[in-house]
Structure formats: C-alpha cells, structure tokens
Amino acid sequence: MKKRSALFFDIDGTLLSEKTKEIPASTVRALQKAKQEGHAVFINTGRTLCSVPVKIKRLAFDGLLCGCGTYIVYQNEVLFEHPLPEDHGYEYIDRMRELQIDGFLEGTEDVYFSERISRFENVESTRRYMASMGLGVEVAYEKKGFRYDKILICTDEKSRKEEFFQAIDKDLIPLDRQKGVYECIQKGYSKATAIEVMRRHLELSMDQIYVFGDSSNDLSMFEYAKHTVAMGEHDPVLEPYTEYITDAVEQDGIEKAMEYYGLI
Known part of the structure; x- marks a missing residue:
C-alpha cells in the first residue's frame, strides 16, 4: 500500500x-x-x-x-x-445595484439573490437550481442582515465592472469565468x-x-x-x-x- x-x-x-x-x-x-x-x-x-x-x-x-x-x-x-466583514459585505451589495452588476452572494448557510428579476438568464437559471435545493428563497440580498463569503457576478455592456472591481479590491479578487461572469473570492x-x-x-x-x-x-x-x-x-x-x-x-x-x- x-x-x-x-x-x-x-x-x-x-x-x-x-x-x-x-x-x-x-x-x-x-x-x-x-x-x-x-x-x-x-x-x-x-x-x-x-x-x-x-x-x-x-x-x-x-x-x-x-x-x-x-x-x-x-x-x-x-x-x-472567514466570512466577509459585515459592513464591507453590505457596501458591495449597494455597489452592485449602483453599477449595473447582477449576480448572487454565497454564504455558508444560504445563497442570496436580488428581489428583482435579473436581466441575465444564467442568474435566473442558477436561482431555479438553488431553489430546487431549498436555497436562495428566504432572504433577498437587498434586505441584508446576513454575512457571506464570496460573490458571483454577471456583467454586460451596461455594467461598470471596472468600478466594481475597484470597490471590492480591499477584500475580493475577480476570477474571469468567461462570457462576462466573474467569481469574486476573498484575497488571501x-x-x-x-x-x-x-x-x-x-x-x-x-x-x-x-x-x-x-x-x-x-x-x-x-x-x-x-x-x-x-x-x-x-x-x-x-x-x-x-x-x-x-x-x-x-x-x-x-x-x-x-x-x-x-x-x-
């Protein structure tokens, strides 16, 4: 052996x-x-x-x-x-809406989507997939009151993604998953x-x-x-x-x- x-x-x-x-x-x-x-x-x-x-x-x-x-x-x-600091996490939620970024937040206990229907089909398909597991249905991320570990974002020509990347730079690094999708993981x-x-x-x-x-x-x-x-x-x-x-x-x-x- x-x-x-x-x-x-x-x-x-x-x-x-x-x-x-x-x-x-x-x-x-x-x-x-x-x-x-x-x-x-x-x-x-x-x-x-x-x-x-x-x-x-x-x-x-x-x-x-x-x-x-x-x-x-x-x-x-x-x-x-190691979840994101609570205040930083809430800041990034606000910046997503301001900068025309969509996606979802991933935490240890749940995943969190916007209360609004997304213009991105892959966000909505992921919402359906997560809902089939009993996830992402109770708390919209606009309501806050939770902590999370990472963000998956979708972008298009309307998205001010470079501004968003600058906003999250103190905590997160975006990994390019192609076709406008980025997995934002914690630095370090x-x-x-x-x-x-x-x-x-x-x-x-x-x-x-x-x-x-x-x-x-x-x-x-x-x-x-x-x-x-x-x-x-x-x-x-x-x-x-x-x-x-x-x-x-x-x-x-x-x-x-x-x-x-x-x-x-």
Missing part, C-alpha cells in the same frame, strides 16, 4: 458530471477504495457549504473545504471560517490555502498531496501541489501545472487516475 495520502477533489466536472449531473459509479467505487487504503479524501470547492449537493455529502468525505478556502470542516469539526484565501491548512493539520508532506480538478478556479491548487490530475475535459490554464491528464469524469477518469498513481 502507498503511504497515507490526502486527496482533494473539485466537484463540478470532476466528481459530478456536468453532462449527466450524476456521480459515476466508478468514482464512488474509487473513493471507497481510497478510504479503505487509509487515504483521507476531501472536497475542495468554490461552492459554499450550503450548496454542496447532498449526493456529494453522502459519500462520507473526511472533510469539506468550501468557498475557495474560507470554510474548512474536518471530521465534522469546523477548523476555519484559495483552494491552495485550504489544502495547506489540512496538510499541516494532518502533518503530511507535499508528496502525500494529490489534487483533482478541471476548471480555472482549480488553478491555485494545481500551482500548489506536486501531484495534479486534470480531467479529460479541462481548462487549458491548468496544463502547465498538470502532472497527469486522465479521462473525462463520465469515462471513469477519477478511478483511472487513482489506479495510475497506485492509490487504489
């Missing part, structure tokens, strides 16, 4: 197929085998805790690293949490900082860390780790930092990668 390692997985496009919206049986099998071999398995996601799908939570991961490093749970114990926190917290907590070496991802918001953990697995369908930005490219999630990519490294 390989020495005990810690495996960190993105969700969308890595564990959860974006085509079938399901977790392949081979992935479930591989995760179970990895735990039997003594490895620790973690979710490492841009999603905040509330929006991690139940089907993912049922897989009994050792820990959930959420919100791009701003909320870390290990064996049901919260090791770390990332999927990489989350792994470092767990690596130190578990007293592991860098050689015992494996990361699996497919998108641009996985870049920090690919830059951080030595053993990096990109899914068959992945953002090219990951390639300079990728050690191994596996097949797509629907083609048993996770199981094949674990077998390649001798983890299972």
Whole structure:
C-alpha cells in the first residue's frame, strides 16, 4: 500500500458530471477504495457549504473545504471560517445595484439573490437550481442582515465592472469565468490555502498531496501541489501545472487516475 495520502477533489466536472449531473459509479467505487487504503479524501470547492449537493455529502468525505478556502470542516469539526466583514459585505451589495452588476452572494448557510428579476438568464437559471435545493428563497440580498463569503457576478455592456472591481479590491479578487461572469473570492484565501491548512493539520508532506480538478478556479491548487490530475475535459490554464491528464469524469477518469498513481 502507498503511504497515507490526502486527496482533494473539485466537484463540478470532476466528481459530478456536468453532462449527466450524476456521480459515476466508478468514482464512488474509487473513493471507497481510497478510504479503505487509509487515504483521507476531501472536497475542495468554490461552492459554499450550503450548496454542496447532498449526493456529494453522502459519500462520507473526511472533510469539506468550501468557498475557495474560507470554510474548512474536518471530521465534522469546523477548523476555519472567514466570512466577509459585515459592513464591507453590505457596501458591495449597494455597489452592485449602483453599477449595473447582477449576480448572487454565497454564504455558508444560504445563497442570496436580488428581489428583482435579473436581466441575465444564467442568474435566473442558477436561482431555479438553488431553489430546487431549498436555497436562495428566504432572504433577498437587498434586505441584508446576513454575512457571506464570496460573490458571483454577471456583467454586460451596461455594467461598470471596472468600478466594481475597484470597490471590492480591499477584500475580493475577480476570477474571469468567461462570457462576462466573474467569481469574486476573498484575497488571501484559495483552494491552495485550504489544502495547506489540512496538510499541516494532518502533518503530511507535499508528496502525500494529490489534487483533482478541471476548471480555472482549480488553478491555485494545481500551482500548489506536486501531484495534479486534470480531467479529460479541462481548462487549458491548468496544463502547465498538470502532472497527469486522465479521462473525462463520465469515462471513469477519477478511478483511472487513482489506479495510475497506485492509490487504489
């Protein structure tokens, strides 16, 4: 058996197929085998805790690293949490409306949409998706009275996005997710900082860390780790930092990668 390692997985496009919206049986099998071999398995996601799908939570991961490093749970114990300062968070809500920015706010307990119908269909489709999980239906973000960790914004020619980026600069960094969509994550926190917290907590070496991802918001953990697995369908930005490219999630990519490294 390989020495005990810690495996960190993105969700969308890595564990959860974006085509079938399901977790392949081979992935479930591989995760179970990895735990039997003594490895620790973690979710490492841009999603905040509330929006991690139940089907993912049922897989009994050792820990959930959420919100791009701003909320870390290990064996049901919260090791770390860092929401935005309350006054700053409210300021950004006001600036969104003023600068013709739309989107939603992501917190540990809930997600928050505007009380107004968005001109962006992807905001409304996300609202419907979140509502199907019981999220984003109770408190409109104009009402305030809550804290959150990050912002997902949509922009178009009406949006004064550069002014918005300047307004959030003291706390947030915008990651370009293409087509006018930006994921605004907290400065100083990332999927990489989350792994470092767990690596130190578990007293592991860098050689015992494996990361699996497919998108641009996985870049920090690919830059951080030595053993990096990109899914068959992945953002090219990951390639300079990728050690191994596996097949797509629907083609048993996770199981094949674990077998390649001798983890299972």
